[in-house]
Amino acid sequence: MPTKTRFRLVNVHPLANAIAPLLEHVGGTAVPADEREPGDIVLYWEGAPAVAVRLPGEELTSALDRIIRAVEGELGGRLPDLPRAEKQRAVRLLEERGAFSMRKSVETVAKALGVSRFTVYNYLNREQADRS
Structure with missing residues (x-):
């Protein structure tokens, strides 16, 4: 289960660690690319899916x-x-x-x-x- 954190994530793609402060600020979470759901935004690293970003629903923004x-x-x-x-x-x-x-x-x-x-x-x- 994905969770937000104020510190580095362990055993995840380095891109997830790099964007963690941004995601925390906007209320999003990073999930492994292979666990993405419809509506998630897939970020690519060297042409391959690296991490999916799950943003909060509209009511939270x-x-x-x-x-x-x-x-x-x-x-x-x-x-x-x-x-x-x-x-x-x-x-x-x-x-x-x-x-x-x-x-x-x-x-x-x-x-x-x-x-x-x-x-x-x-x-x-x-x-x-x-x-x-």
């Missing part, structure tokens, strides 16, 4: 999801795994980038953070109070 991934990259970890202070910082960064102007954004951010919508609203209200 919305603008809000891209902003969330960028904030995760900036903070150095998945949002649910961050301590509370970093989650609050993530909400601040998301707000600065316009994430909360999108439809159902609080719901999506709450799910990404692993907290309730109420908690996200509290973080937003605290941020607005701090600015006043």
